Amino acid sequence: MNIGIVCYPTFGGSGVVATELAKTLAKKGHNIHMMSYAKPARLDTLETGITYHEVSINSYPLFEYPPYDLALATQMVNLIEYQDLDLLHVHYALPHATSAYLAKQIMAEKARHVPVITTLHGTDITLVGSDPSYKHVVEFSIDKSDGVTAVSEYLKKETYERFNIKQDIKVIPNFIDLDRFKKSNKSHFKKAICPNDEKVIVHVSNFRKVKRVPEVITVFAKILESGIESKLLLVGDGPDRQKAEQQCRDLGICEHVRFLGKLEQVEDVLSIADLFLIPSGSETFGLAALEAMSCSVPVISSNIGGLPEVNIHGETGYLCDLDDVECMAEYGVKILSDADLHAKMAANARKQAERYNQDVVVEEYERFYEDVSAKLLHSV
Numbered sequence: 001m002n003i004g005i006v007c008y009p010t011f012g013g014s015g016v017v018a019t020e021l022a023k024t025l026a027k028k029g030h031n032i033h034m035m036s037y038a039k040p041a042r043l044d045t046l047e048t049g050i051t052y053h054e055v056s057i058n059s060y061p062l063f064e065y066p067p068y069d070l071a072l073a074t075q076m077v078n079l080i081e082y083q084d085l086d087l088l089h090v091h092y093a094l095p096h097a098t099s100a101y102l103a104k105q106i107m108a109e110k111a112r113h114v115p116v117i118t119t120l121h122g123t124d125i126t127l128v129g130s131d132p133s134y135k136h137v138v139e140f141s142i143d144k145s146d147g148v149t150a151v152s153e154y155l156k157k158e159t160y161e162r163f164n165i166k167q168d169i170k171v172i173p174n175f176i177d178l179d180r181f182k183k184s185n186k187s188h189f190k191k192a193i194c195p196n197d198e199k200v201i202v203h204v205s206n207f208r209k210v211k212r213v214p215e216v217i218t219v220f221a222k223i224l225e226s227g228i229e230s231k232l233l234l235v236g237d238g239p240d241r242q243k244a245e246q247q248c249r250d251l252g253i254c255e256h257v258r259f260l261g262k263l264e265q266v267e268d269v270l271s272i273a274d275l276f277l278i279p280s281g282s283e284t285f286g287l288a289a290l291e292a293m294s295c296s297v298p299v300i301s302s303n304i305g306g307l308p309e310v311n312i313h314g315e316t317g318y319l320c321d322l323d324d325v326e327c328m329a330e331y332g333v334k335i336l337s338d339a340d341l342h343a344k345m346a347a348n349a350r351k352q353a354e355r356y357n358q359d360v361v362v363e364e365y366e367r368f369y370e371d372v373s374a375k376l377l378h379s380v
Contacts, residue, residue: 001369002031004079006072006100007091009038012206013287014121017151017174018091019043024362026050033079037068042264053079069095069102076103080114087369089117093124094134097141115376117369118145120169122284122305125159139163147372149365152306155284170368173309174285175361176353181267181294183350190272193258199230199336202273202297204266204288205280207238212302214240214247215279215325219300221251222329228336232257233273235266270295274342275335278307281322286310293317294353298335298345300328316349 003025007018019042022032026049034040034052043052055075057066076099079085088103090096097118104116118141128134142148142165149172150156156169194200201220205211213234220232234244234257241259248254263269270276276292278301283289285306289299293310299317301307313319317335320327335342 001086002033002084003369004033004035004076004083004085004088005091006035006076006088006096007040009036009040010206013151013174013285014091014119014124015040016042016287017121018089018119020175020177020358021089021362021365022050023047024358025366028362028366031083033083033085035072035075035079051083069099072096073099073102073106076100077106080107080112085114087115087117087373089119089369091119092121093118093138093141094128097145098137101141101144113376115146115369115372116144117147117149117372118142119172120148120150120155120159122151122155122282125155125162126282126284135163139165143167146376147368149368151285152309154306154309158284172364172368173356173361174287174290175356175358176290176294177358178294178354181270181291181353183296184267184271186268186271189268193233193272194231196229199228199274200233200272201230201275201277201332202233202235202269202292203277204235204269204291205238205278207236207240207244209240210281211238211240212279212281212323213244215323215328216277217244217247217251217253217257218325219277219279219328219332220257221253222325223332223336224253224256226329226333228333230256230274230336233260233269234258235260235263235269237261266291267295270297273297275300275332276317277328277332278302279320279323279325279328280304280307283307290353290356293349296346296350298342298349300331300335310352312348312352315345316352317345 005022008015019040026032032050037055057071088100090100100116148167148169151174203216248257276297276299278289283305299311301311302322303319318331
């Protein structure tokens with residue numbers, strides 16, 4: 001199939017999933033055309049079978065904010081016409097699903113019918129989409145899609161509760177490359193960071209407020225206070241980094257904390273990790289947790305959103321109530337001080353991650369593409 005995939009280019013979950021989906025589909029023989037205003041973070045421009053199309057936005061004095069949604073719709077039309085796209089798969093409702101609907105209507109005038117599939121990822125429903133300024137557009141765009149998926153049961157439930165949606169929503173979870181994300185021997189790396197064989201605690205995020213990076217540091221400080229020699233590795237960057245650095249200075253723990261910034265090969269860090277912390281205030285799936293689990297790392301997370309679907313309490317790690325740093329610290333000490341428990345949870349974490357095997361989930365997307373395309377063909 002010739003498939004157009006639209007996503008945001010950022011390090012966030014939706015962009016990562018869309019890009020990894022594109023890579024896997026291309027390896028299976030599909031021709032993929034990716035569209036965004038910048039090259040997606042995980043996309044290698046030399047990938048065979050994938051063509052990246054930048055959506056150009058021209059500035060005019062009339063527009064204080066150039067209309068990206070219209071430029072995107074135009075790019076979609078161009079690719080449907082000149083690359084003979086069979087299907088559009090847009091990740092994130094706004095404005096991608098809206099632009100896809102407009103492109104679809106333009107092509108219908110030319111008797112060219114291309115199915116649109118919308119994948120909901122999280123804040124497009126729980127935050128942006130719930131804004132009264134956008135609510136009606138989100139409802140309309142989702143209902144006018146030919147197929148809709150959500151990355152977790154939690155997100156499907158939230159979508160139906162927040163919006164008057166008539167469209168069926170199929171849950172197709174996020175997925176993991178089990179060959180890439182697996183524990184590998186990085187002893188030289190660990191020795192450089194932990195010369196005294198300290199335990200390694202890791203957090204990966206975009207350092208936005210919702211990720212609660214200050215809580216990660218508070219939990220780590222409490223684990224240190226318990227007497228467990230350990231290091232905290234923080235991967236990522238964002239608005240709360242400066243605040244987090246100052247917090248480390250105030251607590252006097254800077255020598256135990258490393259800010260690694262944005263990393264492409266995050267699996268190298270996860271391979272030396274003993275524990276992963278994710279105290280987020282909102283996670284519709286928890287892709288960062290899944291990547292850690294695939295590298296055999298037990299996880300301590302908040303019990304919100306889709307995290308309980310991924311991190312199984314008492315098996316792959318532990319769940320705590322939102323903002324309960326005492327709970328997280330206690331469980332952290334428990335895991336790091338009991339070698340047998342740690343080994344058991346590490347094995348369970350990898351086993352749980354295998355349920356989200358990339359090849360299996362991508363095949364589910366392919367079947368969904370075929371079903372939606374066949375249904376549209378019969379309705380025309």
